[in-house]
Amino acid sequence: MPATVTGSAGRTGPGWWRSAVVYQVYPRSFADANGDGVGDLRGIREHLDHLEWLGVDVLWISPVYPSPMADNGYDVSDYHDVDPTYGTLAELDELIAELHRRGMKLVMDLVANHTSDEHPWFVESSSSPENAKRDWYWWRDEPNNWGSFFSGPAWTYCEGRAAYYMHLFTKKQPDLNWENPEVRQAVYEIMRWWLDRGVDGFRMDVVNLISKDPELPDAPVMPGQRYGNMRESVLDGPRVHEFLAEMHREVFDRYDRDLLLVGETGETTVEEGRKYTDPARRELDMVLHYEHVEIDHGTFKWDVRPFDVGRLRDRLAAWQEGLADVGWNSLYWDNHDQPRIVSRYGDDGRWRTESAKLLATVLHLQRGTPFVYQGDEIGMTNHPFASIDEVDDVEAVNYYHEAVAAGLEPEDVMASLRAMCRDNGRTPMQWDDSPGAGFTTGTPWLAVNPNHTEINVAAQYDDPDSVLSHYRRLIRLRHEDPIVADGDFTLLSDSHPQVFAFRRRHESGQLVVLANFSGAEADLGELAEECRGELVIGSGGGPVLSPWEARVYRR
CATH class of the missing domain: 2.60.40.1180 (Golgi alpha-mannosidase II)
Structure with missing residues (x-):
C-alpha cells in the first residue's frame, strides 16, 4: 500500500485527488456564448453537462484575468478581476457556484513568476529607481547574456527607469523578484482573495522559475545560438522550496477544506519532483513536469525527432518509480502549451481512434491524477497550418522569423511549427460539424481544424465505441476501482x-x-x-x- 499522505487542507489520509480527474479548459477556445469568436465564461457554464457526463471532478481554467493578451492571458494586468473578453467577475462567481452544486471543484491558473508590463506594480517599478516598488522586478544597469524562452534576449531597456528589466518570456512579461518579501506577500494575498471567493486551488504557472540565482551570472552559449542558456540559473532555483513552503504556511494552512495546489515545473528532475510533492515538506500536491512530452525534441523544441516508445517508457517509469514512496504524479498528454498527442505519439490517420484510446488507457491507468485537456476526449489532432500568417502563438511566430532570418527555409520552419506549435492545442473545441464547430456562431479567433466535420463531440456522444465513450469508462474505472487510485x-x-x-x-x-x-x-x-x-x-x-x-x- 502507498504511504499515507497529508492533503493540502491538513487532513490525515490519502489526498482526495488520488481518485479525481482534472479537466483543463483554455477559455479562449472552449465555447463562445456571445458569438464574438472568442470563448467565454458563459460558454464554459453552458457546457458543464458535458464535464459532468464525463465524470470530471475538477475544472482547471487557464487565465481569465484582465490582460493585454501578449501571451493570451499569461501576462496579467489585474489579478482581482475578469477580462471583459471572457465576461465578468459575477459570471465567474456563478460558474464557481454551479460547479460546487454539481459536486465539482474549480482550480484557477495563477501566473506569479511574472506579470504584464501593464500591471500597476510594473508601471510603478519602471517609473523611478526611488519608487517604493523599485525592487519588485529584476533590474540591472547592464544586462547579462541570457536568452528568453520565447527567442531573443531576456532583457529589455526601459527609458523611464534608465535600466534593463528581466523577462524570461516576452518583453511584455517582466519577471517578479521573489527575493523581495513584499512581492511574496502580495502574491499570497491574491491567492487568499480567490480562495475566499470559493476557488478550490491553483495551477501555478512555471512555478519552478520563481527563484533565480541572485548573482545573475552569464550563461553558456550553445552552438548556433546568440544568447546564453540561462536554465541553470533559473530552473529549480536556490530558494524555490523555501518560497513554496512559505506559501503553504501563509495560504493553504489557513483553510480547512479540500484544496489543490499543482505546480508547472518544466524541465525539473525526478529528484526535485520528490521534494516538491513530499507531503512532509508541504509545498505542492503534484507537479506538471515535461520529461515525457519532450522525447520527440532534439537539441531544442523545434528540432523534431521521431517518436520512440522506449524513451517514453523510460521517462514515464522513472517518474512512477521515483515518486512511488514520496509524493504524487500528475498524468497528462496535452495542454495549452502542447501539440495534440494523437498527432505526436499516436497515428492521426488510419489508426486515429485506436491510438487515441490506447494513449488514454496508458495515461489514466498509471499511478497519479489524470489531466484531460479539452478535445483529448474526442481525439482532436494537430492543425494543418499552411503559413505563418495562420499562426497566433507568440513563441512560434518569434521562432519563425528568427529562424528564417538566420537562413533556414521557410517551409522547413513551418514543418516544425506544424508539429510543435502551441496553437495545435488552442484551435477551437470541436462540438459538432457546423461551420464554427459548435464553438461559435461568429468568426473564430483561431481557425477551426478542418477535420471537425468528422471529429466532434456530437458524432461520438452516442457511440459506445468512440474515443469519448472510452474516456468516460476510464474515468469511471478510476472512481470505482481502488487499484487505479491507490x-x-x-x-x-x-x-x-x-x-x-x-x-x-x-x-x-x-x-x-x-x-x-x-x-x-x-x-x-x-x-x-x-x-x-x-x-x-x-x-x-x-x-x-x-x-x-x-x-x-x-x-
Missing part, C-alpha cells in the same frame, strides 16, 4: 520494441496494461503470460496485439 506500479518490460506494459497492484487485486505503440502487430513474447484474468478493456486475446491495441486484464 495501487502501486511495476514496469513489466523495459525492452520490448513496441509495447509498454505495466502492472498496478493493490490489496484488492491487480490490473495489467499491455499497449502496442505501433501500426504493426506486436508479438508479446514473454509478456503473453500476462494475458489472463478478466478482460476489462479491449476485445482481443492471445499472444499478439493488433496495431495500436491496448488491453487491460484484472486479476
Whole structure:
C-alpha cells in the first residue's frame, strides 16, 4: 500500500485527488456564448453537462484575468478581476457556484513568476529607481547574456527607469523578484482573495522559475545560438522550496477544506519532483513536469525527432518509480502549451481512434491524477497550418522569423511549427460539424481544424465505441476501482520494441496494461503470460496485439 499522505487542507489520509480527474479548459477556445469568436465564461457554464457526463471532478481554467493578451492571458494586468473578453467577475462567481452544486471543484491558473508590463506594480517599478516598488522586478544597469524562452534576449531597456528589466518570456512579461518579501506577500494575498471567493486551488504557472540565482551570472552559449542558456540559473532555483513552503504556511494552512495546489515545473528532475510533492515538506500536491512530452525534441523544441516508445517508457517509469514512496504524479498528454498527442505519439490517420484510446488507457491507468485537456476526449489532432500568417502563438511566430532570418527555409520552419506549435492545442473545441464547430456562431479567433466535420463531440456522444465513450469508462474505472487510485506500479518490460506494459497492484487485486505503440502487430513474447484474468478493456486475446491495441486484464 502507498504511504499515507497529508492533503493540502491538513487532513490525515490519502489526498482526495488520488481518485479525481482534472479537466483543463483554455477559455479562449472552449465555447463562445456571445458569438464574438472568442470563448467565454458563459460558454464554459453552458457546457458543464458535458464535464459532468464525463465524470470530471475538477475544472482547471487557464487565465481569465484582465490582460493585454501578449501571451493570451499569461501576462496579467489585474489579478482581482475578469477580462471583459471572457465576461465578468459575477459570471465567474456563478460558474464557481454551479460547479460546487454539481459536486465539482474549480482550480484557477495563477501566473506569479511574472506579470504584464501593464500591471500597476510594473508601471510603478519602471517609473523611478526611488519608487517604493523599485525592487519588485529584476533590474540591472547592464544586462547579462541570457536568452528568453520565447527567442531573443531576456532583457529589455526601459527609458523611464534608465535600466534593463528581466523577462524570461516576452518583453511584455517582466519577471517578479521573489527575493523581495513584499512581492511574496502580495502574491499570497491574491491567492487568499480567490480562495475566499470559493476557488478550490491553483495551477501555478512555471512555478519552478520563481527563484533565480541572485548573482545573475552569464550563461553558456550553445552552438548556433546568440544568447546564453540561462536554465541553470533559473530552473529549480536556490530558494524555490523555501518560497513554496512559505506559501503553504501563509495560504493553504489557513483553510480547512479540500484544496489543490499543482505546480508547472518544466524541465525539473525526478529528484526535485520528490521534494516538491513530499507531503512532509508541504509545498505542492503534484507537479506538471515535461520529461515525457519532450522525447520527440532534439537539441531544442523545434528540432523534431521521431517518436520512440522506449524513451517514453523510460521517462514515464522513472517518474512512477521515483515518486512511488514520496509524493504524487500528475498524468497528462496535452495542454495549452502542447501539440495534440494523437498527432505526436499516436497515428492521426488510419489508426486515429485506436491510438487515441490506447494513449488514454496508458495515461489514466498509471499511478497519479489524470489531466484531460479539452478535445483529448474526442481525439482532436494537430492543425494543418499552411503559413505563418495562420499562426497566433507568440513563441512560434518569434521562432519563425528568427529562424528564417538566420537562413533556414521557410517551409522547413513551418514543418516544425506544424508539429510543435502551441496553437495545435488552442484551435477551437470541436462540438459538432457546423461551420464554427459548435464553438461559435461568429468568426473564430483561431481557425477551426478542418477535420471537425468528422471529429466532434456530437458524432461520438452516442457511440459506445468512440474515443469519448472510452474516456468516460476510464474515468469511471478510476472512481470505482481502488487499484487505479491507490495501487502501486511495476514496469513489466523495459525492452520490448513496441509495447509498454505495466502492472498496478493493490490489496484488492491487480490490473495489467499491455499497449502496442505501433501500426504493426506486436508479438508479446514473454509478456503473453500476462494475458489472463478478466478482460476489462479491449476485445482481443492471445499472444499478439493488433496495431495500436491496448488491453487491460484484472486479476
